[in-house]
Amino acid sequence: MSEETAGTDNKLDKYSSVPHGTAKEVPSWLEHLLSSTGITVNGSNPWDPQIHDHRFYRRVLQEGSLGAGESYMDGWWDCARLDEFFTRLMSRHLEKEITGKWVAVKHWMMARLVNLQSVSRAFQVGEQHYDVGNDLYQAMLDPTMCYSCGYWHQAQDLHQAQRQKLDLVCRKMDLQPGDRVLDIGCGWGSFAEFAARQYQASVTGVTISKEQQKLATDRCEGLPVDIRLQDYRSLQGQFDKLVSIGMFEHVGQKNYDTYFQKARELMEDEGIFVLHTIGKMESRLGTDPWIHKYIFPNGAIPSLAQISKACEPYFVVEDVHNFGPDYDHTLMGWLDNFRAAWPQLKHQYNERFYRMWTYYLQCCAGAFRSRNLQLFQVVLRKPGSGLSRYHSPR
Incomplete structure (x- = not known):
């Protein structure tokens, strides 16, 4: 197991037993990741995400952008100015840090090995x-x-x-x-x-x-x-x-x-x-x-x-x-x-x-x-x- 994978597993273990309805404690890894963006989880600015369900953190770690988007659709978090949230995140290229590496690799492999835009799929x-x-x-x-x-x-x-x-x-x-x-x-x-x-x-x-x-x-x-x-x-x-x-x-x-x-x-x-x-x-x-x-x-x-x-x-x-x-x-x-x-x-x-x-x-x-x-x-x-x-x- 690589250090990177082990680090992710440790983060997941930390949040595996947290009750679903709680969202009080913000993970230190997320605070560190966002420290240069001006984004504060559960903060008072319109671009600050408000987390309603603690399962959000584990889902993002496991699935990256897919988990972030689906959990938003499910109502697990909100943000008054999502456009500015994403601007701040992407200006620092931090979206790459939470892409969800295994999900990203799967899509890279699909694009490389399969013609996703073939006539039959057009x-x-x-x-x-x-x-x-x-x-x-x-x-x-x-x-x-x-x-x-x-x-x-x-x-x-x-x-x-x-x-x-x-x-x-x-x-x-x-x-x-x-x-x-x-x-x-x-x-x-x-x-x-x-x-x-x-x-x-x-x-x-x-x-x-x-x-x-x-x-x-x-x-x-x-x-x-x-x-x-x-x-x-x-x-x-x-x-x-x-x-x-x-x-x-x-x-x-x-x-x-x-x-x-x-x-x-x-x-x-x-x-x-x-x-x-x-x-x-x-x-x-x-x-x-x-x-x-x-x-x-x-x-x-x-x-x-x-x-x-x-x-x-x-x-x-x-x-x-x-x-x-x-x-x-x-x-x-x-x-x-x-x-x-x-x-x-x-x-x-x-x-x-x-x-x-x-x-x-x-x-x-x-x-x-x-x-x-x-x-x-x-x-x-x-x-x-x-x-x-x-x-x-x-």
Whole structure:
């Protein structure tokens, strides 16, 4: 037995016999871990966690982030400002200390040995996350129905930020009237509708969510837009421009080469591809166990190095734009909308779902606020195309 494992076992033994309903004594290891963050367990600040059930400590030691998230869903602890709690935790990279090593190793092994985003598994995230209910997303999102980071440069509210993001993408791809555009991961049709209405483009959008396809088709009725329930790997044809907003996080490292090869195949030689994706700081396999189980099954956040290496055989990187802090503002806007709509939504979703969803939004906000996560927009072109220099419109 290693010293590390033995140390964890000793901590577990200490709390194995504590009555379930007590939460008075704070473990010294946790106090030490949080000492540099300004977080005090059962403290008076809004970012201080309030522990209601002493089993919380053992659960976190055993299961890491999965145990922390599930115990929050179970009501074992609360925190008035979870977003700030996670910001402080992640700013010191302390989430790595309580990841739950055996759980993390399992997810690393799965990502390394199994293609979690294979064609046969591609629709799982649609069924679990995006099909949870259009009523939820219509209440939480702004009228564009963008479920991705807004662009808050000069924006005063969430709706303006999302419209600015959509317009920025259109300008980055030099969108012209009549352009044939492929939207890989079209969501509820936000980009397709905007590009068709504002730029008179013809858009083909693909999604792996039945509910997204249904609502996107309704929203784009009467426009030159075709919304398909289809995996990107089965696409055929040629397009002038390509865009993918908030979908690349579901592709997975084992499929990056296939993804970029397919994108090159589908794009005309003089085309432009704008890739909008969340990015992480390090090129690691696996994902957070709680996020994987409850929010985005089979997700895989890429690093900029992974994106660059994967697209290298197929594209020239013309521009990279990081506006990760804008995702913090976007997530908090969604949180405000969700909480305001909860009196109407709670008849269809239970209290455990409410705790899960607010935990998810604030955990992610903290990740972007601490700069642990980024938001990249990458402009790609085929080698040898566009002899004139590309000019970013931002």
